[in-house]
Amino acid sequence: MNAIIPQPMVSTTGEGAFRLHDATVIAAPPALAGVARWLRGALAPPTGLSLPPGPPGPGAVTLALSDGVPAEGYRLRVEPDQVSIVGGDPAGVFYGAQTLRQLLPAAVYRKAAVAGARWLVPCGETTDAPRFGWRGAMLDVARHFLPKADVLRLVDLLAVHKLNVLHLHLTDDQGWRLEIRRYPELTRVGAWRRESMVGSRQHERFDGRPHGGYYTQDDIREIVAYAAERFVTVVPEIDVPGHSQAAIAAYPALGNTGDPVEVSTRWGVSSRVLNVADTTLDFYRYVFDEVLELFPGTYIGVGGDECPKDEWRASPQAQQRIRALGLRDEDELQSWFVRQLDEHLTARGRRLFGWDEILEGGLAPGATVASWRGTTGALAAARAGHDVVLCPDTSVYLDYRQSDRPDEPIPVGTVLDVETVYAFEPLPAQLTGAERDRVLGAQCNIWTEHLASARAVDYAAFPRLCAFAETVWSAPERDPAGFRDRLGTHLGRLDALGVEYRPGTGPLPWQTRPDARGWPKDRATREAEIAAMTAHIAG
Template identity: 45%
Template structure:
């Protein structure tokens, strides 16, 4: 049977024969390949029971070859013959992706027999991600590690963690312990969509420790996945305001961690002390997360409180702004420039960029539609395409309305695949600004890890295919075979044959 990989390699030729894995299989490790070798040993151990030894004449050879740089930072070459397996790449990232292709071949293999292939592969886009909202519903680290493994299997290289929101603060901050002591917990959660009057009466919360996050970052890095942290500001801040009311527009007002869904009018104030708080929090974020990118949210920020705040009115006058509507851009610009000074690239949602106040270095996630991505590209920003109609995986997967899923829309497998990451109407220069795409898993309606997996798969398989190869031919056939791998891994996935709008 022809091996069917997801995402489809750029070039793959199948050949007669197979390579047999057994307890005598050994690895020949080239200089600088130690990280990749350890991952491969772990994968092979899962097949034959023991990790293979490292020897000078091993039949599985890994090497870094600078001459392959023409395949890019993440490209690789994999040859499987009856006598040997040879994996080469210019960079470690390529080796790690090659190992995932080999992993899929091993999972396809009957009796440890890996089919002979010749693969030359590289990604279509640099940013291939998935976001998990751990603020609305806390997810254990054990699940995040498992999710990292699943991302790596599909050559998705970014895990975006939405760590804070109105409903919970999950990021430990030494200087502000109440953020997790108070802000991580809410007394109950809304049942149904925003505006509902029903609540479950069940407390919910949780927070990560520094050690847990540091270990998660290391674990992900060893698999070629970068963890991008998100700290929401200036809106979506009720959990922080519950812990430190003085950060808001009305310091004497006490608010609780929000129990509802939707968009709250309670937002950060624009006083210098609040900006200092944000900088101090992000300083600790940068201690834990070495990611080049730090996400600062910026979306859905009502100005009702700023319109009533004397401090906000003074800030508008001092900065020469036209009115409260320009405060969000000013706020995000201040924080973005702080991150740039510290060698990081700020990231925000597209509605945080509407005033053009962000530095050119900022990256924009276009969640509303391609037109907002185009506007960001025209202002000189890199863009990650995240349109809700094709990447918001919290929406149901069919009109059958099966749980879990946010009401109000349907995002099918084909919707995810057919997304134009670089719309055909964009010229070449603007198209180059679109660096990739990402699937979003908001968790208002996905309270447990099993629900997140069900929403994610196999739609993340389609997103991976789009972002890596962009080839639809035989995808359905390959996915049918790939689902046996998901089943083998115990993934709570939705069978793809059930995708429809009726």
């Protein structure tokens, strides 16, 4: 078996190998010109070969489409004199090209010519297609901003692992990261904070150093286009009505008190939430209209999570709204707020995507739920006829600690080692029949309170993201020993890509953070917390 990650449905090896050389061409019809351009751009720098367009047949890497192959699926055949990749659509051909890349020596992932290398592809055939349509990763750029170049690099790494969704968490209490032309204060004020917490919030330590940054609309257009060329859809998230202190700092009239506040310097959940006035809803309708211009995908994230209700309980305006609408409580008020945006997005042909708290007080019609607090939200949403993306924190939160070792950097949450992530099953066993069809797939989440750089994101995400990729692409049967063997080879590819992953033996000295303390939890404690948080939506 070839050391391919994620593991394909069927992969066999034969006798001999195909060698990339000076006369090798890439043959592709016009519909696959983009895939051919990407493949040439990936292979030419390390091999030093031009790989020009040419006719199919001997001496060619031929790309083709076929109705007999499922969407996103491919058939890769390597013979001594030629290679063919046949896909059900351009995405399938692209994934076949990614597999072809994995069959070459790991040095093919370098960006300059590698002297003395022989570029041999072992003969054989691979037939493959993904298990789920939503295979994603969420990147939090609100807590710690990642420059555009780092986001583009992550897109490439997602594509290597055949993931197809990048969920960008663009706004939170600690920062607003997206230029909105109508409301310039969102970035002039909301895109930076005067300092950040050092380590877990329980220790009350701050660094005294400003932090900030944001993406211009041209930056976002570039990110979205770059991702689309790699068959990655970018899903934006503008978090409301909680996690909104940065927006309130920029425009105090959005808050419940009108008092000036600063962009939050603290981790955790702020008590500052949006008010429920018509003017605030109109403000966000305008914000989302600009978001829709930038992000052409179907799904638009509105967050909807962790919204404390204390300000609404104390607000005459919020209480009047509850009475006027005949709502029972503040939970239903949150659901009403989310529904207003759902209607706005639906009228424009989009679908609202939110965390499982949008179930509280009644699920917004047409919404898709990201179930992060265990699987309770997934079960409730699917049974109510709503689509679901699984991302439970005890399985796929890649900012959680990777071992019990005392030198893990800023250890928070439960232990999620590679084996734990690899054991994740995206399809809850309790679902039956049509309910199972509501599961679009799953995503891993990379929160960045404690990940202040691309190097730190690398350490947290890899190689656990490799394991996650296999859970959403490959068959449900797991082979931990086989995965470990393949991962050993795959780490050489990550090395060539410059990924600063966590070694299996533990963090390297420069990957530790003795200056910043964490707040680890055991699994039983966390599962009890989740049960308490979701008890009222279990039915």
